[in-house]
Amino acid sequence: MSTDNDATTEQVDLAEGIDHQVAMVMDLNKCIGCQTCTVACKSLWTEGGGRDYMYWNNVETKPGKGYPRDWEDSGGGWKSSEHNERKPGEIPSQEDYGDAWEFNHEEILYNGSDEPLRPDSDPEWGPNWDEDRGAGEYPNSYYFYLPRICNHCTHPSCVEACPRKAMYKREEDGIVLIDQERCRGYRYCVEGCPYKKVYYNATQKTSEKCIFCYPRIEGEGPDGETFAPACAEDCPPQLRLVGFLDDEEGPIHKLVNEYEVALPLHPEYQTQPNVYYIPPFAPPQHSEDGESVDVERIPRNYLEELFGERVHDALDTIEKERDKVNRGGESELLDMLTDTNPARKYRLEVFDDE
Amino acid sequence: MSKRGGMRTAATAATIIVCFVLLAASVGPAMVSARPANQIPVESVSADAQPQDPTSEAWDTVPAVGVPMASAPSSVPNASETSVESIRVQSARTEKRLYLRLSWADGTADRNVSGPRRFADALAVQVPVNTSARPPISMGSDRNLVNVWYWSADGKTEELLAGGPGTTTKFEESAVETETTYDDGRWTVVMSRELESSAENRTPFAVENNVDVAFAVWNGSEMERSGRKSVSEWYHFPFGPGPQGPPYESILWTIAGLAIVGVALVTVKAVQKN
Ligand code: SF4
Numbered sequence: 001m002s003t004d005n006d007a008t009t010e011q012v013d014l015a016e017g018i019d020h021q022v023a024m025v026m027d028l029n030k031c032i033g034c035q036t037c038t039v040a041c042k043s044l045w046t047e048g049g050g051r052d053y054m055y056w057n058n059v060e061t062k063p064g065k066g067y068p069r070d071w072e073d074s075g076g077g078w079k080s081s082e083h084n085e086r087k088p089g090e091i092p093s094q095e096d097y098g099d100a101w102e103f104n105h106e107e108i109l110y111n112g113s114d115e116p117l118r119p120d121s122d123p124e125w126g127p128n129w130d131e132d133r134g135a136g137e138y139p140n141s142y143y144f145y146l147p148r149i150c151n152h153c154t155h156p157s158c159v160e161a162c163p164r165k166a167m168y169k170r171e172e173d174g175i176v177l178i179d180q181e182r183c184r185g186y187r188y189c190v191e192g193c194p195y196k197k198v199y200y201n202a203t204q205k206t207s208e209k210c211i212f213c214y215p216r217i218e219g220e221g222p223d224g225e226t227f228a229p230a231c232a233e234d235c236p237p238q239l240r241l242v243g244f245l246d247d248e249e250g251p252i253h254k255l256v257n258e259y260e261v262a263l264p265l266h267p268e269y270q271t272q273p274n275v276y277y278i279p280p281f282a283p284p285q286h287s288e289d290g291e292s293v294d295v296e297r298i299p300r301n302y303l304e305e306l307f308g309e310r311v312h313d314a315l316d317t318i319e320k321e322r323d324k325v326n327r328g329g330e331s332e333l334l335d336m337l338t339d340t341n342p343a344r345k346y347r348l349e350v351f352d353d354e
Numbered sequence: 355m356s357k358r359g360g361m362r363t364a365a366t367a368a369t370i371i372v373c374f375v376l377l378a379a380s381v382g383p384a385m386v387s388a389r390p391a392n393q394i395p396v397e398s399v400s401a402d403a404q405p406q407d408p409t410s411e412a413w414d415t416v417p418a419v420g421v422p423m424a425s426a427p428s429s430v431p432n433a434s435e436t437s438v439e440s441i442r443v444q445s446a447r448t449e450k451r452l453y454l455r456l457s458w459a460d461g462t463a464d465r466n467v468s469g470p471r472r473f474a475d476a477l478a479v480q481v482p483v484n485t486s487a488r489p490p491i492s493m494g495s496d497r498n499l500v501n502v503w504y505w506s507a508d509g510k511t512e513e514l515l516a517g518g519p520g521t522t523t524k525f526e527e528s529a530v531e532t533e534t535t536y537d538d539g540r541w542t543v544v545m546s547r548e549l550e551s552s553a554e555n556r557t558p559f560a561v562e563n564n565v566d567v568a569f570a571v572w573n574g575s576e577m578e579r580s581g582r583k584s585v586s587e588w589y590h591f592p593f594g595p596g597p598q599g600p601p602y603e604s605i606l607w608t609i610a611g612l613a614i615v616g617v618a619l620v621t622v623k624a625v626q627k628n
């Protein structure tokens with residue numbers, strides 16, 4: 001490893017002026033859609049104060065319209081990999097996000113009403129409205145879960161969109177933040193982010209977003225300990241790896257840059273995300289009488305739409321390594337993907353001595 | 355025709371032209387407007403007449419200036435799509451305060467920014483910090499700062515300091531008072547501030563020179579905000595020497611008139627020579 005260190009350093013493409021870049025890899029094959037991450041994030045950062053409708057972390061069913069509804073058609077990002085011209089974008093409507101519903105808990109739990117538990121309003125859309133719907137027909141329907149946070153992109157079009165330079169990429173770790181003192185709530189970042197991961201707070205009159213739990217990774221937790229972001233630490237199947245893209249000894253660098261099996265979502269938006277996904281496998285299709293047939297359940301072209309052309313090689317690589325293990329061989333790749341040791345999954349202190 | 359007869363005719367013609375020019379110089383400006391270009395006259399009113407109230411009768415006798423508005427040059431998306439094309443501006447002073455009454459048509463009063471796509475109507479008045487130098491119109495520059503009085507229909511008025519686009523910072527406490535009405539499809543906003551200013555970077559109005567002023571309006575329901583706004587050119591308050599400030603238009607009319615006379619006389623001379 002150490003002999004070709006210099007060569008690999010050059011491969012890790014960090015944003016200008018950034019010392020290191022935080023990154024996350026999520027293995028979509030392990031997500032059970034439990035929303036523990038969503039709740040962990042919400043109870044830490046987005047309860048009340050105008051934030052109820054926001055989910056800095058959300059988990060949506062794919063295929064599906066997502067949160068906010070149809071965010072993939074809302075524009076934003078860059079026109080090309082030159083990063084000199086942004087694509088126009090739109091601010092989603094409140095209806096597309098969905099409201100934080102109030103429920104009739106009071107009547108049912110305390111006033112003896114035998115009405116069904118339901119929202120006081122009459123909503124027609126909301127986050128996860130199309131949960132588990134997916135696509136395809138019985139017996140070959142399919143879906144998977146896609147957890148999403150801000151990608152803390154290397155070329156963040158949100159930062160570029162702000163006419164006040166209120167958004168910035170932190171020098172020490174590339175986390176993308178909004179200076180709440182400078183923000184005047186113009187929402188050009190909201191329309192400029194192609195992932196729609198900046199949210200307007202109508203109470204504070206500023207925009208807000210995922211902060212990669214920076215107080216936790218800085219060791220501001222109890223006993224001065226360093227913690228990975230709450231969405232990662234609280235995930236029951238522990239499907240997220242957290243660390244630095246440029247930590248060449250860590251699994252993230254290997255999965256992203258060496259094996260190339262961890263891919264950004266919608267690379268064509270050209271913001272160069274730093275959240276990466278191991279694409280999902282599914283059992284093969286079934287014939288009407290329940291026999292497995294040699295047809296992939298999740299259409300490749302759909303995965304290509306989400307993760308770009310490189311998804312084919314990524315899936316092939318994983319497949320090959322699985323075969324190897326099935327034949328009794330060893331695979332560093334599968335070891336990384338099945339590792340349960342938190343010290344290896346969360347490598348957030350590797351650059352602390354600098 | 356004899357030579358002498360020709361001379362007399364030419365002299366008569368010249369006299370008639372001069373008379374016409376003088377007449378034009380005196381009547382011309384009155385036909386265009388009764389005041390120098392881009393001036394916001396400041397009428398004296400009594401504080402008892404409550405000029406802070408947009409509906410006060412004090413404003414009935416204060417002349418209004420129709421100020422054309424156009425999209426500001428800006429790099430934000432859709433910057434050229436703005437909706438307000440003109441505003442009416444009146445100004446008055448009491449012994450202590452300077453008042454501006456601004457009014458414009460807007461079919462919807464956008465007061466609540468309750469959702470992600472909602473923006474409030476807003477108004478800004480810009481004056482230079484140093485009243486003796488005219489700053490760049492788009493929010494000044496780092497060497498030539500401006501004060502911005504920013505009113506937003508969601509109920510707040512801010513007093514801001516700026517040195518170029520995207521640089522506004524708030525004064526700790528706003529010294530600007532605002533009262534507004536929305537009636538019959540029109541916003542009317544009265545902003546006022548004490549004439550004197552001792553605070554650092556706060557424009558003084560108790561000065562002996564004209565003070566530049568410019569305006570900006572945002573229509574919230576058209577998603578106008580930030581650099582997507584309708585703006586005016588520089589106007590000025592005539593605080594300089596003379597009751598009305600330098601009468602640019604009269605001067606221009608007279609110069610133009612005398613030029614015509616000059617040309618006429620030269621032409622007459624030339625005709626006589628042949
Ligand atoms: S995901 Fe969106 S908000 Fe986050 S850094 Fe990228 S462009 Fe900005």
Ligand code: SF4
Pocket residue numbers: 030031032033034035036037038059145147231234235236237238239
């Ligand atoms: S906590 Fe983990 S398994 Fe549950 S939804 Fe979130 S990412 Fe998926």
